[in-house]
Amino acid sequence: MNHIEQNIKQTFSDEEEKIWNILKEVTDPEIPVLSVLDLGIVRDVKVKDNKVEVIITPTYSGCPAMDFIGMNIRKTLAEKGFQNLKITHQLSPAWTTDWMTEEGKEKLKAYGIAPPVGKTFDKKYLENLQVECPNCHSMNTKVISEFGSTACKALYKCNNCGESFDYFKCH
Amino acid sequence: MKMDSKATNIVKNDLVDFTLFLANSSLIMGHRLSEWTGHGPMIEQDIAITNIALDLIGQARNFYQYAAELINDKNDKKVTEDDLAYLRDANEFKNLLITELTNGDWAKSICKVFFFSVWQFYFYQKMVYSKDEQLSAIAEKSLKEVTYHVKWSGDWVIRLGDGTEESKRRMESAVEDLWPYTGEMFVPSVFEVNLKNSVGIDVSIIKNDWIEKVKSVFKEATLSLPNETWMQSGGKNAVHTEHLGYILAEMQFLQRAYPGLEW
Numbered sequence: 001m002n003h004i005e006q007n008i009k010q011t012f013s014d015e016e017e018k019i020w021n022i023l024k025e026v027t028d029p030e031i032p033v034l035s036v037l038d039l040g041i042v043r044d045v046k047v048k049d050n051k052v053e054v055i056i057t058p059t060y061s062g063c064p065a066m067d068f069i070g071m072n073i074r075k076t077l078a079e080k081g082f083q084n085l086k087i088t089h090q091l092s093p094a095w096t097t098d099w100m101t102e103e104g105k106e107k108l109k110a111y112g113i114a115p116p117v118g119k120t121f122d123k124k125y126l127e128n129l130q131v132e133c134p135n136c137h138s139m140n141t142k143v144i145s146e147f148g149s150t151a152c153k154a155l156y157k158c159n160n161c162g163e164s165f166d167y168f169k170c171h
Numbered sequence: 172m173k174m175d176s177k178a179t180n181i182v183k184n185d186l187v188d189f190t191l192f193l194a195n196s197s198l199i200m201g202h203r204l205s206e207w208t209g210h211g212p213m214i215e216q217d218i219a220i221t222n223i224a225l226d227l228i229g230q231a232r233n234f235y236q237y238a239a240e241l242i243n244d245k246n247d248k249k250v251t252e253d254d255l256a257y258l259r260d261a262n263e264f265k266n267l268l269i270t271e272l273t274n275g276d277w278a279k280s281i282c283k284v285f286f287f288s289v290w291q292f293y294f295y296q297k298m299v300y301s302k303d304e305q306l307s308a309i310a311e312k313s314l315k316e317v318t319y320h321v322k323w324s325g326d327w328v329i330r331l332g333d334g335t336e337e338s339k340r341r342m343e344s345a346v347e348d349l350w351p352y353t354g355e356m357f358v359p360s361v362f363e364v365n366l367k368n369s370v371g372i373d374v375s376i377i378k379n380d381w382i383e384k385v386k387s388v389f390k391e392a393t394l395s396l397p398n399e400t401w402m403q404s405g406g407k408n409a410v411h412t413e414h415l416g417y418i419l420a421e422m423q424f425l426q427r428a429y430p431g432l433e434w
Contacts, residue, residue: 058229058312060226060229060316061226061229061230061232061312061313061316062225062226062227062228062229062230062232063229064225091233091305091308091309091311091312092304092311092312093311094308094311094312094315095312096315120315145215145216145218145219146219146319146322146323146326147218147222147319147323148218149218150222151222151225151226151316155218169319171315171319
């Protein structure tokens with residue numbers, strides 16, 4: 001787990017660690033290769049007096065997947081015997097692609113989506129970026145639209161192999 | 172006519188008004204832009220403008236949820252975000268007038284997104300420092316999205332302004348049409364004045380940033396800033412153009428016809 005990278009507290013009870021492990025199985029409905037942990041949207045897990053609270057942060061304000069993700073977390077944990085569940089949405093600190101795990105970025109690439117380039121604190125991400133084509137690995141690509149099949153992605157085209165592809169925006 | 176909706180009976184206070192002003196502006200802007208779904212000039216841009224609409228409706232939800240929380244805190248009647256969006260009439264909407272204007276052609280829609288997004292950008296940049304934690308959190312979240320809206324619409328202003336004779340003519344006409352609706356963005360309403368030293372922001376101080384940004388994009392787009400002109404106002408005080416009634420009729424029809432309907 002990448003608690004350090006994602007600025008999450010380090011110490012959890014056995015029960016809480018167990019939940020973190022189960023959350024590896026919950027995937028994003030739009031990008032099924034990524035777990036909610038790869039995405040970095042789980043901020044905290046608390047177990048107290050048999051009550052479980054999972055705190056998640058939305059990727060985009062209008063992301064239609066968020067309610068679905070909350071439901072999937074609830075369902076998966078319920079199947080493993082956790083009944084008293086609460087999913088809390090927390091807006092601040094705002095989610096950033098910087099919290100996406102390196103493993104998650106590799107999975108994205110293998111799935112055909114170019115992962116975010118750079119980190120958000122470096123505002124160069126708003127300039128023209130060098131995005132690698134996930135198909136032929138050429139750097140000779142161009143942006144077609146700042147918004148792709150979902151709000152979190154931009155549409156790119158590879159000048160080398162001619163394929164168009166989604167780029168997960170640095171956000 | 173006496174309105175019989177639980178949403179009308181709310182405790183008025185400046186914070187609720189301020190939150191609803193932001194909620195209404197994002198919702199109406201987002202709903203208006205969503206009319207482009209399936210009608211964009213090309214599929215990539217159709218998707219882009221409707222994704223912006225989605226971001227705005229998401230931001231509106233965050234504000235509405237917070238407004239409902241504030242109202243419920245002081246009131247026995249439980250109000251939901253949906254009540255505030257779907258069961259209130261035009262005279263309770265505080266959105267900026269520019270958001271309710273019809274889309275017009277692509278140039279006018281682009282110009283609307285550009286003027287509004289640049290305003291949102293500087294507004295949220297200040298609101299991040301609000302003493303109200305939830306408003307600050309929503310601003311922090313929204314700012315990232317708005318940054319992309321400014322870039323996208325700014326690129327289009329340049330493309331059309333510095334494009335063909337026809338595209339330039341359309342862009343110039345859009346700027347002329349919309350300019351009188353930019354004034355009220357920087358004139359604080361009563362609730363903004365009351366809050367400016369606590370949880371709100373002083374809108375008059377972002378005017379300069381807004382003008383400078385518009386100027387720099389217009390320069391690249393070979394467009395000129397309009398001369399000083401009479402400015403429209405009223406949105407923040409719930410006095411609207413004739414366009415708001417129509418958009419509300421369309422947006423609220425289902426909840427009015429089938430109260431409480433879910434899908």
